[in-house]
Amino acid sequence: MEVTTSNGLDRRNLLRGGVTAAALAALGPLDALSARTAGAAPLAKLPASPDYGPLHPVKDHTTGLELLRLPRGFEYLSYGWTGDLMSDGIRTPGAHDGMAAFRRTDGTVALVRNHERGGYTGAFTTPAYNPAAAGGTTTLVFDPDAGRFTDSWASLGGTIRNCAGGPTPWGTWLTCEETTEVGPDGTRHGYVFEVPHTGKGDPRPLRQMGRFSHEAVAVDPGSGIVYLTEDATPSGLYRYLPHTRGELAAGGVLQMLVVPTADGSSYATYGDGTGTEYRDLTWVTIDNPDYAPGQTRPALQGAAKGAAVFRRLEGAWWGNDRVYVVSTSGGPAGQGQVFEYDPAAERMRVLFASPDAAVLNNPDNICVSPRGGIVLCEDGSSGEYLHGLTTDGVIFPFALNQVVIPAGGVPGKTVAAGDYSGSEWCGSTFEPRTGNWLFVNAQSPGITFAITGPWRTGSL
Numbered sequence: 520m521e522v523t524t525s526n527g528l529d530r531r532n533l534l535r536g537g538v539t540a541a542a543l544a545a546l547g548p549l550d551a552l553s554a555r556t557a558g559a560a561p562l563a564k565l566p567a568s569p570d571y572g573p574l575h576p577v578k579d580h581t582t583g584l585e586l587l588r589l590p591r592g593f594e595y596l597s598y599g600w601t602g603d604l605m606s607d608g609i610r611t612p613g614a615h616d617g618m619a620a621f622r623r624t625d626g627t628v629a630l631v632r633n634h635e636r637g638g639y640t641g642a643f644t645t646p647a648y649n650p651a652a653a654g655g656t657t658t659l660v661f662d663p664d665a666g667r668f669t670d671s672w673a674s675l676g677g678t679i680r681n682c683a684g685g686p687t688p689w690g691t692w693l694t695c696e697e698t699t700e701v702g703p704d705g706t707r708h709g710y711v712f713e714v715p716h717t718g719k720g721d722p723r724p725l726r727q728m729g730r731f732s733h734e735a736v737a738v739d740p741g742s743g744i745v746y747l748t749e750d751a752t753p754s755g756l757y758r759y760l761p762h763t764r765g766e767l768a769a770g771g772v773l774q775m776l777v778v779p780t781a782d783g784s785s786y787a788t789y790g791d792g793t794g795t796e797y798r799d800l801t802w803v804t805i806d807n808p809d810y811a812p813g814q815t816r817p818a819l820q821g822a823a824k825g826a827a828v829f830r831r832l833e834g835a836w837w838g839n840d841r842v843y844v845v846s847t848s849g850g851p852a853g854q855g856q857v858f859e860y861d862p863a864a865e866r867m868r869v870l871f872a873s874p875d876a877a878v879l880n881n882p883d884n885i886c887v888s889p890r891g892g893i894v895l896c897e898d899g900s901s902g903e904y905l906h907g908l909t910t911d912g913v914i915f916p917f918a919l920n921q922v923v924i925p926a927g928g929v930p931g932k933t934v935a936a937g938d939y940s941g942s943e944w945c946g947s948t949f950e951p952r953t954g955n956w957l958f959v960n961a962q963s964p965g966i967t968f969a970i971t972g973p974w975r976t977g978s979l
Contacts, residue, residue, distance in 0.1 A: 565914070568590060569913070584923075589972070593970060595970040596969050597969075599632070599668070611657060612636055612653070613634065613964070614635040615946065616681060616945045617683035617684050617946045618946030618947075619686040621692075623660070626662075628660070629661075630658065630659040636653040637700075642677040648676070649708070654678045654681045656675040656720065674718070679708050680708075687738050694720075695736065727771050727809070728767065728771070729808040732749055732751045737843070737844075738837060739837060748833060748835050750833055754829050755832075756776040757773055775824075776860075783825045785828055786827045788856075790849075790850065795869040797867040805817045805820050834882070834884040838887060843859055845882050848881060850872030852876070855879055856872045882897060883896045884945065888949050888957075888974070889949060893907070893908040896943070897943075902919065905920075907977070935964070942962050944960070945960045946960040
């Protein structure tokens, strides 16, 4: 079995000899974190950022309510609440989830936002993949210089449980259905759809990218290969080889990652800890990616051919010519793993595995700031924090959800009164032009926040 628990002699010697902050920064955010965790020191969690300071209640510029706790100097505005009327006259759907930011030619930023709505109460826009299905995407436009949202519209309808996804180098958002439901009319769900940031998406599923409980994607900007995660156990790490770069609907081949074993059996990564390495990786083709009910789903097709299996793969990110994916419940403590896959070398390793829920509790989506810090959306069981993660392995709270809608409601909003502070964070993404704004969603009651402040005084 080509699996080891060493990150290499050279790297260990480097750490034993001491690594400066400048040397770590030069490695890139996740590679530097790997260098840190390759040594004896485990990840540490602080009660507050050593640079930004502790969290304090901060008023929303839109409503005047103290919806978030942030470090001093940071401010925010809310927009696109569930029920808000969009520019196209459609009410904003709820269950905000994954999101990405795109530069526009006029200097503004487009945000394509998922809505993880289930059920068959009717599509909120047309054309729709399934006219009965309630999920989809909306698009928002933000002016980073003026600090305000300027436009919004429904951009895809007729899907369900649009969880995460990922941006492409050609300026589209790949939105993923996290389900394999079959609708009352027999319409199959469990697909990826493509949405341009400039208008409305084509509601045709990319069937050859597979039908399974999709979570996120990361795209190699050079080759155009799409890497896909699956929120299930067992799940696979997939890649889609398009026949033509940038033309995903023109067809391609779906494959699943293989960690070689002595007898050719499927390798389970479930309990692997920080530093585990996997070498001489290969891929097997999924013969029936668009499986029908009653047939074998792709992960089990791949496992039967010797492909590796994971525990609930969620977030994905491309950077440093590598793919980074998150297992929300993998690792020795069952509290999460982050894997790094190197396509050029066909190697993979566990960058870190959470040793305890007190350090990191079931990470979900990740994004990397223009300054090299890592933002982690936790989907845990105690306090809904947005965490920062430095390249020297320190985790700290950056934001706390304290959304409480008073009994009288909020003027101009249709959201019901109640305590929503237990709602998960979703869709964190930085404004790509300057990195001065962080956009993120509170899934319930469904709010998008734009946060700005003294980013450069800290690691984010």
